[in-house]
Amino acid sequence: MAAALQWQLDNGTLSLSGILDQGSLLPLWSQRQVICQALSEIAVGELVRVDTAGLAILLHLVATSRSQGREVVLTGVNEKLDMLSKLYNLPESVFPYTH
Structure with a gap:
């Protein structure tokens, strides 16, 4: 069984690992x-699974940071998360990531 969501913020980088889904994101949401x-x-890169609720919080973090004047990029996006963003037809301006 995969690990629950773990996260750490260090020097502007939020590192996520484990599962980012509806059942695991509440602690992250409360600290947004x-x-x-x-x-x-x-x-x-260390996330093993992301559902639509997980995608939504990632989008929210990016949008909120932008509204405060900072650009945010996602790194380590795997094939599954890339496909999920494409299924929702998310432009790079909304879901900015490096391959």
Whole structure:
């Protein structure tokens, strides 16, 4: 069984690992305001699964940081998360990531 969501914010990088889904995102959601104050990168390479609720919180973190004047990029996006973003037809301006 895959690990529950683990996250750490260090020097503007939010590193996520485990499962980012509806059942695991509440602790991250409750800290979103603090996280977005310094966010510049979201490292998702260690996530083993992301559902639509997980995708939604990633989009929210990016949008909130942008509204505060910071650009955020997602790094380590795997094939499954890439496909999920494409299924929702998300433009790079909304879901900015490096391959």
